[in-house]
Amino acid sequence: MAREKKIDMVILGLLFHEDLTGYDIKKRIDGAISFFWKGSFGNIYPSLKDMQTRKLIQSSDTSVGGREKITYHITEEGKEALKEWLNEDLAINELRYETLLKLFFSGAGSRKTALHNIENFEKQIKTDLELLKVYCKNLENNMKNEDHLYYYLTVTFGIDSYEAYLKWCTKAKKMLRLEAR
Amino acid sequence: MAREKKIDMVILGLLFHEDLTGYDIKKRIDGAISFFWKGSFGNIYPSLKDMQTRKLIQSSDTSVGGREKITYHITEEGKEALKEWLNEDLAINELRYETLLKLFFSGAGSRKTALHNIENFEKQIKTDLELLKVYCKNLENNMKNEDHLYYYLTVTFGIDSYEAYLKWCTKAKKMLRLEAR
DNA sequence: CCTAAATATATCAAAATGATATATCTGTGT
């Protein structure tokens, strides 16, 4: 059996709630989802075409004037495929943190470089954490349906782990400054 | 300027300390590094050939009997390239957590499925956390050089964040069980 | 002495990434 293309599931998950264009899908992925998954035009558009031939989604032309616009709709087969994936036990969870990679190899550099890289990371995380907290507050005032609960849980995952990262940053910086070479 | 191939930096980082074969490199990457970065034969071997033509590394044939074996050694240019990368401010840090993706789309499934996916995640994390703690204990008894300090910091990053994940799992499971549909 | 596991290199299809090309529509300031 061919390996499952994850972008397909992201798209099906989004189309489960509403009809969207490829461009809309990209915007949704760039929102809260981007904290734990990415997508690009380079895989969204091919996936849309492919899933249409596999009858998991249907397209309808909703062009306005000269502006081309193709809106996609999930089929029953598409909903089935999504549910099957949700029920599979396998889930691949991966970190790809270049900051940690650089830190690991900092023996080839200096304490100063290592500290600098951690400070950059800290800055990145603080910015993202602020954003997540805004999402969280908005959700708390508007937890009206099941989907909001799942959304809320992913946001709190982000907040909790980012807060742990920041605590680690403080510890790590202290160690790098104290333990004289 | 061509985009930087990250696998090159991983290999240079490893070769900075010792000469290695492609197979050795794969084994190193599959160790502690695998918690924050991955590598496969499919990009290790091509990278080795490419970096050799770019004079960042040198190869020497160390075959034993009929067994082919090519050992690589970092050059001064290679060391320079590694240091340059360490000194670049840019670092791409990405999470790719299929568990969170499934949780986010659990509206298409059920509370039961969502809970099941979190329990699977919890199991995965607990196993990995145990391993990280072993690494940590070994390091604490053997913190003799600068490299061990950097290694130790990446390991504590893993431990701290995984512990935060587990706390989140407990909270999330409670919410999913309490908040009746 | 057999065999399973580890060592070792290499390649390939499939998927993801990141950038770019092309064209249209919308809102803002002048």
Added chain:
DNA sequence: ACACAGATATATCATTTTGATATATTTAGG
């Protein structure tokens, strides 16, 4: 009325990564 920046929208491409497989040799255990 007009220019023009920015948002909307689809599409493609080279590069990189992933995951699997092919091939062959050596080592360790029963």
